[in-house]
Amino acid sequence: MTGRDRLVVVIVLVIVAVAGAWLLVVQPKRDQANSLGAKVTAAQNQLDAARTQITSAEADRSAYARDYQAVAELGEALPSDDETPSLIFELQNAATRAGVNFRSLVLNAASSSSPAPTTSSSTSSTSQAVTATLPPGAAVGPAGLPTLPFTFTFQGNFFRLASFMGRLERFVVATNKKVSVSGRLMSLNGISLGAAPSGFPQITATISATTYLVPASQGLTDGASPSGPAAGSSARTVSGSPSSSPAAATITPPTP
């Protein structure tokens, strides 16, 4: 083997050694560094997301008093229970202001609007549990809100009755910016106008209306208090009226 050959062999060995050192020692370290770089990026993203979440949550905390006030005010429109006394008071007040005679209020048991029977026993028991927390006569409506159907009867002339219906609708006025609440949220499903027993121009108006309640799983404020929200929101249920309560309530003032 000549000196030249030996030199070539040495060079080849050196190249092999360098390549081996690169592949076996340096490259794994570089891979590890790259992997850690990805971890740093992921952690940074996670931190950014958490900080954004905190910023949003801080804004929600700052707005808590306003939100609580809004929810409390909405409680007048969507009570947690049937709150029939306040409904009667609001109707009587509106009727007095409109100059009509509040004749009767009938709570119609919501037999036809009860939740449809389900094939699953567990779902059925859940529905029963939900229904059990509702006031008697209430049923969960399509929008997920419990509803209470009523029939009201009023007497007055046509224009006063029309004004009265406007007052009922203005219990809750919704605009793009805000919702103003001064009474119970109700939908008037139908009206029937006919001559009153005393004759024209007195008219008897029968109004079929539906009022709404907050979901039983939430309660009025979902357990929150003016000082702060409940720790586990939406985890509690609001118990309804005793099951021994009558299924339908009727008040009818005596005919003058």
Place this chain on the structure above:
Amino acid sequence: MRAVNLIPNDSGRSWGGSGGRSGGSVYVLLGTLAVALALVTVYVLTNNRISDQKAKVAALQAQVTNAQLAATRLAPYVTFAKLAQERMETVRGIASSRFDWHAALAGLSRVVPANTSLQSLVGTVVPSATVGGAGASGASGTDLRGDITAPAFQLSGCSDSQDDVARLISRLRLIDGVTRVSLEDSQKSSSGQSGASVSAGGTGGCKAASPSFDLVVFFTPLANAGADGVTSLGTEPVSSTTSTGGLQ
């Protein structure tokens, strides 16, 4: 003349040029050392980078943990804000999807001519709605009301002449939001009494030779109405009844 090599043999070039007496081994050695130095440098730098990034990851993870704890502490506020927003939207949705009865009745009062009297009015937001014991056919006893799923008034009344009935129909179309006025019947009673729907009240009745009419005034369908109306609220049973007749 014979050429003579003046350069000594041990100073002559070997293979590859300037290898000198070592035959180029020194260059190979130097190159190897340089490459080894570069490898070590890269290794050390990479190790330093790994250490830095490990520290950075640990610090970031600690910060993430703290931030998540803070977010968890604030989560009830987020939940409550969401609840408030959802409830507001729910109320707004229901309130804004209601039929404006007051405006419709006010519009009706403006267009009914003086020589026309209404004896009964039944308004429903959906055909399946019932009120006062009367459903879609409550006022007139027919099913015209059920043909269109929209709020509607079913009117029964009297007018002085058939021309006045036609005039009433034209004027009813002027009410804001009215899409169609469908006349079901307009007939004079030979005995001077009105049709069945009016006499059902017991107190009403048209003058002799005055036609009684039954018609349905359809309004614009509600925006969020589903198959059963806005919130299927009109299907609730109503237990009371109302007599008709004598309504101007």
